[in-house]
Amino acid sequence: MSVPATTVTPPLVDELDIVIPTIRNLDFLEQWRAFFQPYHLIIVQDGDPTKTIRVPEGFDYELYNRNDINRILGPKASCISFKDSACRCFGFLVSKKKYIFTIDDDCFVAKDPSGQEINALAQHIHNLLTPSTPFFFNTLYDPYREGADFVRGYPFSLREGVTTAISHGLWLNIPDYDAPTQLVKPLERNSRYVDAVLTIPKGTLFPMCGMNLGFHRELIGPAMYFGLMGDGQPIGRYDDMWAGWCAKVICDHLGLGVKTGLPYIWHSKASNPFVNLKKEYKGIYWQEDIIPFFQNVVLPKECTTPQKCYVELSKLVKEKLSPIDPYFEKLAGEMVIWIDAWNELNPDGTDAASVKKAEVVAPKKK
Incomplete structure (x- = not known):
């Protein structure tokens, strides 16, 4: 008597969107097919909106270009960067799912030291569904992993942990270096696989990379604005770091956790360090002033939602950072516009999936 095969449903398949910014055909998805195909993709096409982007058959996706962004957001489209990977945050805005995983199109499936392919998405989901410990550091890394626990001396009152809002993954092969480091280490590759996840402590900032990132959209999504970068702006390649600094101080204020470490992806393409230096x-x-600013941010207790926190943060950016350069006054204004757009497309107390349905439908859908 034969036993019928059972199909295992992937975790959070109806609660998570994968957001991908791109300017090219998404052939890289073929390598991710086994892991990504059950999930819905939101593709944000940067650059020329008349260019056709090819997506491999069999994926469920929406594809938005600049014309769609302008149509959906109208005047508020000014907050979405152009010719920069920061355009990905438009996908965060129009998603209606609880969680987001975002990845760059030059990132491929990595292998662990045993040669096993790494399901990066599954590891991010695990990170997000297990608590963080930002208030007391556990020296045995993540105590919620199998085979680990809280070490002797860890307060029992803190062992319940807090909800994880952000899962920050790492990279094998091409490290995420800035241009000066790229220039002095042009041949350096990361082959070190560290089998660890840890919580970034409260009060500690980190340089967030957007190429391998998961987050709880309902809890921290409004703070995951990748800023105003790229075309027409005096700065680029700081979009994900800006979002990380803003989100971290808001997570600290709201009592949410941020994890970093596993999963690894294979970062395949080293960008040009001279082009990067110009950006x-x-x-x-500026970061020598920006980081102390974030280290000293204190949000009022009345800020009980990420939206309220972010609006308050925009006021502080305008007050404290605009003396450095007028760009920060413009950025502060777009931060408010971003929250206005978020609230318009994600109103509280209604069926978010049906709101603005006519306007937020992508013209190209599989």
């Missing part, structure tokens, strides 16, 4: 040089200079 980064003001950011490299």
Whole structure:
């Protein structure tokens, strides 16, 4: 008597969107097919909106270009960057799912030291569905992993942990370096696989990379604005770091957790360090003031939602950072516009999936 095969439903298949910014055909999805195909993709096409982007057969997706962004957001479209991977946050805006995983199109499936392919999405989901411990550091890394626990001396009152809002993954092969480091280490490749996940402590900032990132959209989505970068702006390649700094101080304020470590992806393409330096040089200079600013941010207790926190943060950006450069006054204004757009497309107390349905339908859908 034969036993019928059972199909295992992937985790969060109806609760998670995969957001991909791109300017090219998405052939890289073929390598991810076994892991991504059950999920819905939101593709944000940057650059020329008349260019046709090819998506491999069999994927469920929406594809938005700049014309769609302008149509859906109208005047508020000014907050979405152009010719920069920061355009990905438009996908965060129009998603109606609880969780987001975002990945760049030059990232491929990595292998662990045993040669097993790494399901990066499954590891991000695991990170997001297990608590974080931002208030007391556990020296045995993530105590919620199999085979680990809280070490001696860890307060029992803190062992319940807090909800994880952000899961930050890492990269094998091409490290995520800035242009000066690329220039002095042009041949360096990361082959070190560290089998660890840890919580970034409260009060500690980190440089967030957007190429391998998961987050709880309902809890921290409004803070995951990748800023105003790229075309027409004096800075680029700081979009994900800006979102990370903003989101981290808001997570700290709201009592949410941020994890970093596993999963790894294979980052295949080293970008041109001279092009990167042109984009980064003001950011490299400005960050010496930006980081102390975020280290000293105190949000009022009345800020009980990520939207309220982000609007308050925009006021502080305008007050404290605009003396450095007028760009920050413009950025602060777009931060408010971003929240206005978020609230318009994601109103509280209604069926979010049906709101603005006519306007937020992509013209190209599989």
